[in-house]
Structures are given as C-alpha cells and as structure tokens.
Amino acid sequence: MIKVGVCGYGTIGQRLADGVALQKDMELIGVADVAPTLAIRALKEKGMPYNLFLSVEDYRSDFEKLNIPVSGTMEEMVQKCDIILDATNAGVGAKNKEIYSKYEKKAIFQGGEKNSVADVFFHGYANYEKGIGKQFLKLTSCNTTGLIRAVDCLDRDYGIDRVAITIVRRVADPGDYHRGLTNALQIDKAPSHQAVDLMTIMPHINATGILIHTPVTHGHIITVVATGKKKITKDMALKSFLNHDRIRVVKISDGFLGNSSFFKYARDLGNPRGDMYEIGLWEDSIVETGDDIMFAINIPQESVTIPETVDGIRAACEMQTNRLEGVAKTNEYLGIGKWK
Known part of the structure; x- marks a missing residue:
C-alpha cells in the first residue's frame, strides 16, 4: 500500500483526500492544514474520518478551543508517507518542497505552483510515462x-x-x-x-x-x-x-x-x-x-484534476508503469465511466 498525505485541506485538498481514500491500493495517512477553517470544522462534525496534522503551530490553541483532535505536525505526517499531495496556496508548495526533500519524499504539486518546482509537468493521459519514478510532479491547471x-x-x-x-x-x-x-x-x-x-x-x-x-x-x-x-x-x-x-x-x-x-x-x-x-x-x-x-x-474546476493527481501517484511511485493500466486503476476506484 502506498502511503499518501495531503497538505492543504481547501477546495482541492478535500477532494484529493476523498479521492485517495477511495483507492484500494493506497492508504491516506492524513491531511495537514494551518488553521481551523470551515472545511476543518466540517471534518470534525463528520467524525474526523481523516487524521489531522498541523502545518504550523501558530493556531494550535484555536484547534484545542474547538476540541478538534490533532494527530501531530505536518513534518511528522510527511515522515509517515511515501508521497505528499500539496494543495496549498501558490508559492507555499515551493516552500514545503524543502521539507519533502529533507525526508526524501515524493510530492505532487497543483497547477498554481511554477513549473520549476517539479521534475515533470504532468498529465495522466498525455505524458504518464514521463512521470514514472520521478520525485516531484506538477499538475496542470x-x-x-x-x-x-x-x-x-x-x-x-x-x-x-x-x-x-x-x-x-x-x-x-x-x-x-x-x-x-x-x-x-x-x-x-x-x-x-x-x-x-x-x-x-x-x-x-x-x-x-x-x-x-x-x-x-x-x-x-x-x-x-x-x-x-x-x-x-x-x-x-x-x-x-x-x-x-x-x-x-x-x-x-x-x-x-x-x-x-x-x-x-x-x-x-x-x-x-x-x-x-x-x-x-x-x-x-x-x-x-x-x-x-x-x-x-x-x-468542473473543483474536481477535474483529482483523477490526474491520482494518476501522478501511480506514475511517481511506479505502481503501474503502463499508462493505460495506471489511468484504468484510477478510473475504476473513482467510479469514472460507470454511467456508460
């Protein structure tokens, strides 16, 4: 099982966490964020289906006041993972890359980051092969x-x-x-x-x-x-x-x-x-x-990149080295095409 963490639990991060949780050959270690946003509060009301880690310590007391359970720091989450999906705001991912590099972890960045943050500018269908075995990928917008x-x-x-x-x-x-x-x-x-x-x-x-x-x-x-x-x-x-x-x-x-x-x-x-x-x-x-x-x-701007991000996990971690086999697994677990 490939162990995955999600850094940034916003519009994309929530959907990445849900998408990874549906993959039967991946394990979601947890999600990391900075403050108790509405998304985090909703996570608590849903019974904390995912472990939550703090990206920074600045707002720990705010989490405690709201009785939101915290499993540790982002660095601790990173150490437990094989690969991180970085869904933070543009520019933050480039800074987080230093942490991923420190622990020799793979990471996939979203479209807001500059192309220079990654080894490969990645798309599951168009250039899957170029992402195979690479440490850092960046998704298209x-x-x-x-x-x-x-x-x-x-x-x-x-x-x-x-x-x-x-x-x-x-x-x-x-x-x-x-x-x-x-x-x-x-x-x-x-x-x-x-x-x-x-x-x-x-x-x-x-x-x-x-x-x-x-x-x-x-x-x-x-x-x-x-x-x-x-x-x-x-x-x-x-x-x-x-x-x-x-x-x-x-x-x-x-x-x-x-x-x-x-x-x-x-x-x-x-x-x-x-x-x-x-x-x-x-x-x-x-x-x-x-x-x-x-x-x-x-x-559908909020969800369209989720399948290609999961493809990126499969390529970077060499779960499937054949493009069609990789995207087919992603599609199967996400239920894509079931309506046909």
Missing part, C-alpha cells in the same frame, strides 16, 4: 487538464497539428469573496497560459488561446478549434470522445444547457459536493469548419 484530455484523445486517434481555444472562465470558486462582486466580463492578453501549457505537455501541437473571466462560480466552458493531420469529421471526433472514460458526451436537448446543468446533475446524482470528475462535451457543439473540427467542453 483545471482548464488545461480538461483541455488536454480532449485534445490528446483526438491526437492519439488521428493526429493534431494545432488548436485555437477560447476559455470562458469562472471568476472564483463557490464561497470565494476575494474577487469581489462583479457584473462584467474581463479578457486576458493572448495567448492564455492554458495554450502555452498544452504545448509544454504536447510540444508537437501548436496552440493559441484567449481567456475571458465571467462572474460565475460553477465551471468553465472552453471552445476548441482543432486542425488534424488529416480531416477529422464530426463522426470521427464523436467516436473518439465517446470512447474516453473521462469525457462525458451530452446533448442540449437532454437538458444540458450550460455549466450549471452539469453541477445540478452531479448534485442530483448524489455526488459529494456536486463534483464530477469527467469533463462534459456537447455533441451538439461538434462541427466541421473547413478542414478543422470545433467543439465545446465544460470543466
């Missing part, structure tokens, strides 16, 4: 993770030369107030980092993109125009997408009108927190435009 799933899917079946993307990006996660209350759209300078990141993972593809921030919280929508090495028809693209376990093909006529439709459906399914591991892809959006193929995908 939520948008890039979902984007690469779709582009890699077509690339492996037919070959892709270039893509042009437009990202309609949710401005903040539910419950975040630091962005302020807005009634406007904001455009970023092109190319977006997701296009640059895609080329880092898949250097044989030319990519460019534009990103637009929107005052919503449930999911991003990305439109993709892809140019294949040969013409890709709608039927060809649809066949590939339907065969991919982490892509859920839907129709507008079935009620999937937009980003909130996916969130509501996941919640109606009883998925914890309304999460969905798969990206949504509208069959109605797949169109041929000249020699190009165009489509639109929905990115």
Whole structure:
C-alpha cells in the first residue's frame, strides 16, 4: 500500500483526500492544514474520518478551543508517507518542497505552483510515462487538464497539428469573496497560459488561446478549434470522445444547457459536493469548419484534476508503469465511466 498525505485541506485538498481514500491500493495517512477553517470544522462534525496534522503551530490553541483532535505536525505526517499531495496556496508548495526533500519524499504539486518546482509537468493521459519514478510532479491547471484530455484523445486517434481555444472562465470558486462582486466580463492578453501549457505537455501541437473571466462560480466552458493531420469529421471526433472514460458526451436537448446543468446533475446524482470528475462535451457543439473540427467542453474546476493527481501517484511511485493500466486503476476506484 502506498502511503499518501495531503497538505492543504481547501477546495482541492478535500477532494484529493476523498479521492485517495477511495483507492484500494493506497492508504491516506492524513491531511495537514494551518488553521481551523470551515472545511476543518466540517471534518470534525463528520467524525474526523481523516487524521489531522498541523502545518504550523501558530493556531494550535484555536484547534484545542474547538476540541478538534490533532494527530501531530505536518513534518511528522510527511515522515509517515511515501508521497505528499500539496494543495496549498501558490508559492507555499515551493516552500514545503524543502521539507519533502529533507525526508526524501515524493510530492505532487497543483497547477498554481511554477513549473520549476517539479521534475515533470504532468498529465495522466498525455505524458504518464514521463512521470514514472520521478520525485516531484506538477499538475496542470483545471482548464488545461480538461483541455488536454480532449485534445490528446483526438491526437492519439488521428493526429493534431494545432488548436485555437477560447476559455470562458469562472471568476472564483463557490464561497470565494476575494474577487469581489462583479457584473462584467474581463479578457486576458493572448495567448492564455492554458495554450502555452498544452504545448509544454504536447510540444508537437501548436496552440493559441484567449481567456475571458465571467462572474460565475460553477465551471468553465472552453471552445476548441482543432486542425488534424488529416480531416477529422464530426463522426470521427464523436467516436473518439465517446470512447474516453473521462469525457462525458451530452446533448442540449437532454437538458444540458450550460455549466450549471452539469453541477445540478452531479448534485442530483448524489455526488459529494456536486463534483464530477469527467469533463462534459456537447455533441451538439461538434462541427466541421473547413478542414478543422470545433467543439465545446465544460470543466468542473473543483474536481477535474483529482483523477490526474491520482494518476501522478501511480506514475511517481511506479505502481503501474503502463499508462493505460495506471489511468484504468484510477478510473475504476473513482467510479469514472460507470454511467456508460
């Protein structure tokens, strides 16, 4: 059993802990955080299903006042683990790396950290092999993770030369107030980092993109125009997408009108927190435009990177050295594709 710890019990950290706990060949040693946040208080009310460790000592008295049991310090957790999933705020992970290095532990960092923090910029489907046996991996962002799933899917079946993307990006996660209350759209300078990141993972593809921030919280929508090495028809693209376990093909006529439709459906399914591991892809959006193929995908930003992070554990710890075997195990334990 590979022993795993999660540092940072926020939006991503909570979901990483739940995802690891579902893996039958991994053991979750515990989670570490700084202060008794609402997430930590909810953990206590749920009966402390995970051991809690303190990242720093500054707020220990606050934990004691709330009778929140603490199992030790983050360093003590790190020593018990084979690998750490660092889900702290951007920049904190780079500092924590010193602790992971001190105890010669492996670690996986989330998309907010700089690429230089890791040995490999990692995606489970696109470059699993490059992560095998490495000490430090860094995940792609939520948008890039979902984007690469779709582009890699077509690339492996037919070959892709270039893509042009437009990202309609949710401005903040539910419950975040630091962005302020807005009634406007904001455009970023092109190319977006997701296009640059895609080329880092898949250097044989030319990519460019534009990103637009929107005052919503449930999911991003990305439109993709892809140019294949040969013409890709709608039927060809649809066949590939339907065969991919982490892509859920839907129709507008079935009620999937937009980003909130996916969130509501996941919640109606009883998925914890309304999460969905798969990206949504509208069959109605797949169109041929000249020699190009165009489509639109929905990115559930809070949960989409969890499967690829678990893939990273499998690669870094050499649990499976074959890409398809590794992602298949992750999918099996997370229940991905069970709806097919």
